[in-house]
C-alpha cells in the first residue's frame with residue numbers, strides 16, 4: 037500500500053502527539069453547542085464581539101508574515117497564498133460588521149477580555165523580525181485550521197446548526213477555506229523539513245500555545261472571564 041511508505045509530516049506528527057489539546061480546540065463545547073443546536077445566543081454574541089477585536093489584530097500579523105515570506109521564502113507562490121489570506125480577511129472584517137449589526141452587537145463598545153488581549157499580544161510577539169518565517173507561517177496555519185475544523189464540524193452530517201448560524205459556519209467551514217488551510221499546512225511542512233532542530237522546537241511550542249489560546253478564546257463565550 038502506497039500510503040504506508042509515505043513519511044509522516046511534522047505537523048501530522050504534532051497533531052498525533054498533541055491530539056488531546058487539538059481536539060479541545062476543534063471540538064470545544066461552544067462550537068459543539070452550535071452543532072447540536074443548543075447554543076446560547078448570548079454566548080454567540082460574546083464570541084462575535086471578541087472575535088472582531090481579534091481579527092483586527094490578526095490582519096497586521098498576516099501582513100508581517102507577508103513581509104517575512106518576501107524576505108525569507110524559497111517559493112514565490114507563498115506570497116500569493118498569504119496575499120489571498122489578507123484579501124479574505126478584508127472580507128471577514130466587513131462580514132463581522134454586518135453580522136454584528138444583524139445581532140445588535142455594538143462593536144465600538146465591546147471591551148476586549150483578558151484572554152483576547154493576551155492572544156493579541158502573543159500575535160504581536162510573532163510579528164517581530166526576530167521570529168523566523170517558518171515559525172510564523174506554522175502559527176498562521178494552526179490559527180486558521182482550528183476555525184476551519186471547528187466550523188466544518190458544525191456543517192457535517194448529523195449537525196443541527198440553527199439556520200441563522202449557518203453562514204458563520206460556512207465562512208470558515210467551506211471547502212475552499214479547507215483547501216486554503218491545507219495549502220498553509222503544506223507550506224509549513226515544506227519549511228519545517230528544511231529547518232534546524234531549534235526552529236522546529238520553536239514552531240512546535242508556538243503551535244501548542246496557539247491551541248491553548250484558541251481553547252481559552254472559545255471559553256470566553258461563557259462570559260466568565
Ligand SMILES: Cc1ncc(CN)c(N)n1
Pocket residue numbers: 087090091094179180182183250253
Ligand atoms: C480566535 C480566532 N482564531 C482564528 C480565527 C480565524 N481567522 C479567528 N477569526 N479567530
